[in-house]
Amino acid sequence: MSFDFDGQRAVVTGAAGGIGRAVCLSLARAGARVLAVDLSAEAGEDTADLVREAGGEALFVAGDVSLPETHASYAKAAADAWGGIDIFMNNAGWQGEILSIIDYPLEVFDKVMAINVRGVFLGLKTVLPVMVAQRAGAVVNTASLASHIGSRNLAPYAASKHAVMGLTKSAATEVARKGVRVNAVCPGPVDTEMLRDIEAGQSPDAAEALRAKRAASIPEGRYAEATEIADLMMYLVSGHASHITGQGIHINGGAYGI
Numbered sequence: 068m069s070f071d072f073d074g075q076r077a078v079v080t081g082a083a084g085g086i087g088r089a090v091c092l093s094l095a096r097a098g099a100r101v102l103a104v105d106l107s108a109e110a111g112e113d114t115a116d117l118v119r120e121a122g123g124e125a126l127f128v129a130g131d132v133s134l135p136e137t138h139a140s141y142a143k144a145a146a147d148a149w150g151g152i153d154i155f156m157n158n159a160g161w162q163g164e165i166l167s168i169i170d171y172p173l174e175v176f177d178k179v180m181a182i183n184v185r186g187v188f189l190g191l192k193t194v195l196p197v198m199v200a201q202r203a204g205a206v207v208n209t210a211s212l213a214s215h216i217g218s219r220n221l222a223p224y225a226a227s228k229h230a231v232m233g234l235t236k237s238a239a240t241e242v243a244r245k246g247v248r249v250n251a252v253c254p255g256p257v258d259t260e261m262l263r264d265i266e267a268g269q270s271p272d273a274a275e276a277l278r279a280k281r282a283a284s285i286p287e288g289r290y291a292e293a294t295e296i297a298d299l300m301m302y303l304v305s306g307h308a309s310h311i312t313g314q315g316i317h318i319n320g321g322a323y324g325i
C-alpha cells in the first residue's frame with residue numbers, strides 16, 4: 068500500500084526511539100513534514116537529521132511528555148511553522164521497572180503513569196483542539212499487547228497501556244463528528260531498545276536466551292520490526308482508514324499469551 072501525505076503536518080512523540088524514529092522516516096518519505104518530540108535531545112535531533120537526509124522537512128522539540136509545557140512547546144512550534152497539525156503519533160512510553168507489584172516502588176509506578184497515561188492524555192488534550200478547529204486530523208496512540216493481557220512483573224506498564232485504550236476509545240467518541248479519528252496500535256514484542264531493556268530486567272544473566280525463547284513462542288517466530296509498526300500507524304492516519312476510529316489494532320505475529 069502506498070501513502071501520500073504530501074505537505075501534511077505530523078507530530079511524533081518518542082521520536083528518538085525505535086518505533087518513533089521509524090514512523091518519522093516513513094512519514095517523511097510519504098511527503099509529510101515532521102515535528103519530532105523526545106526527552107532525549109541528542110537522539111531526537113538525530114531523528115530530525117535523518118528525516119532531512121531522507122529529503123524531508125523536520126523540526127525537533129525536546130521535552131518530557133508528562134509535563135504540560137512540553138505539549139505547549141510543540142503545539143506552538145507546529146502552529147508557528149505550519150499553522151496546524153494533521154497527524155499525531157502519540158507514541159512516547161516507558162516500561163518502568165521489572166518487578167512484582169509487591170516489590171514495586173510507588174514513585175516508579177507514578178512515573179510510568181505520568182509518561183504513559185498523563186503524557187498520552189496531555190497529547191490528546193493539546194492536539195485535539197487543533198484538529199477539531201481544522202475539522203480534520205488523525206491520531207494514533209501507541210498502546211500495546213499489554214493493553215489486553217496481564218504482564219508478569221510489568222503491572223504498572225500493563226495498567227498504563229490498558230488506560231491508553233480507554234483514552235483512545237473515549238477520545239474517538241468525542242471527536243468522531245468533528246472530522247477527527249483516534250486509534251491505537253497494539254504491538255506485541257518489537258525489536259527496539261525498550262524490549263532489550265525489558266529482557267535485561269527480566270533475565271539479567273540470560274537476556275539473549277530469553278529473547279530467543281520469546282521470539283520462538285510467537286506464532287510467526289519473530290519480533291516485529293519497528294518499520295512494520297510504522298506501516299500500521301501510517302495506514303491508520305491515512306485516507307485508507309477513513310471509517311476506522313476508536314480501535315486498538317493488534318500487530319503481533321499471532322502472539323496473544325506471552
Ligand code: NAD
Binds near residue numbers: 081084104158161211
Ligand atoms: P524506545 O525505548 O526505543 O523508544 C521510546 C522513546 O520514548 C525514547 O526515545 C524515549 O526517549 C522516549 N521517551 C521516554 N520517556 C519520555 C518522556 N517522558 N517524554 C518524552 N519522550 C520520552 O521504545 P519503542 O519500542 O520505540 O516504544 C515506543 C512506544 O511503543 C512506547 O509507547 C512503547 O510502550 C510502545 N510499545 C513498544 C513495544 C516493544 O516491544 N518495543 C511493544 C508494544 C508497545
